[in-house]
Amino acid sequence: MPAPRTVLLTGAAGGVGTLMRELLPAYGYELRLLDVVPVAGEPDAVVADLADRAALREAVRGVDAIVHLAGISLEAGFDAIVAANITGTHHLYEAAREEGVRRVVFASSNHAVGFTRRPGEGEPRVPVTTPHRPDTFYGLSKCFGEDLAQLYWDRDGIETVSVRIGSCFPEPTSVRMLSLWLSPGDCARLLHASLTAESVGHTVVNGSSANTRLWWDLSTARALGYEPRDDSEAYAEKLIAEQGLPEEGSADDVYLGGRFCVDPPRWPH
Ligand code: NAI
Numbered sequence: 001m002p003a004p005r006t007v008l009l010t011g012a013a014g015g016v017g018t019l020m021r022e023l024l025p026a027y028g029y030e031l032r033l034l035d036v037v038p039v040a041g042e043p044d045a046v047v048a049d050l051a052d053r054a055a056l057r058e059a060v061r062g063v064d065a066i067v068h069l070a071g072i073s074l075e076a077g078f079d080a081i082v083a084a085n086i087t088g089t090h091h092l093y094e095a096a097r098e099e100g101v102r103r104v105v106f107a108s109s110n111h112a113v114g115f116t117r118r119p120g121e122g123e124p125r126v127p128v129t130t131p132h133r134p135d136t137f138y139g140l141s142k143c144f145g146e147d148l149a150q151l152y153w154d155r156d157g158i159e160t161v162s163v164r165i166g167s168c169f170p171e172p173t174s175v176r177m178l179s180l181w182l183s184p185g186d187c188a189r190l191l192h193a194s195l196t197a198e199s200v201g202h203t204v205v206n207g208s209s210a211n212t213r214l215w216w217d218l219s220t221a222r223a224l225g226y227e228p229r230d231d232s233e234a235y236a237e238k239l240i241a242e243q244g245l246p247e248e249g250s251a252d253d254v255y256l257g258g259r260f261c262v263d264p265p266r267w268p269h
């Protein structure tokens, strides 16, 4: 596959989309932007809902690859999650199939496996082969997205890298994020590796920086050529002083998904 040049970035108005709009062009990509809300400062962005199949088909026409970030990014009612994340992602893959787009990078989440126990001291990091254990309807929609990607690879030959993003924000803001943080720079590096690696079929990767306190294994991401450069440890002393360590036996202490397992934050936020 020749290296993609033109890339559709869905969810371009969101937190990760805004960061990636700034960082990905340095890798040589020409971005086409899409979101259900206008993208600030980007008059050419496509404003469309993932429900609009005709608009999606037009938006993917002629692009080499898609980075799919759009959707509900926290817990919400089941019907809303189904519409945006399940039906919407299906619409996007159908548009890709109809228009001959061969590579997708799908923003999955740690919440697809949120009820997985986090490793204790000296225990191995959680691999991507750990069974799906969604902690919310939101996490369940990410499990669906990963399976949908598998189907479109096996049946239609569309390649996908499903990136289980840990916590992608400019800085980690909680003690839990010290283990899951994906810095914006490393996110761009991981998306670039996912867009350019040869023959990925459907590959699932855990998406974090090279954090000292990492809970999960980055080997499938590294196999794509991802070389993380950042480590959340620089923020550890301050965050632990401010927030303390999680209470023993609490969701934040036990599960990868933390409080999503018991009291998930709601969307919109
Ligand atoms: P966000 O909520 O800031 O951005 C999502 C964007 O999708 C928004 O701009 C929203 O307007 C758009 N959107 C929602 N429904 C849509 C629809 N029906 N049609 C078109 N656009 C729609 O989320 P964020 O943080 O930027 O995350 C991006 C993606 O990465 C999401 O899929 C999220 O689930 C995933 N993710 C993010 C993580 C993080 O730490 N930020 C962690 C794990 C996964």
Ligand code: 15L
Pocket (backbone or CB within 6 Å): 073, 074, 109, 110, 111, 166, 167, 168, 177
């Ligand atoms: C996610 O999947 C969310 O989209 C994001 O807003 C964060 O809450 C992140 O997980 C996390 O677990 O920190």
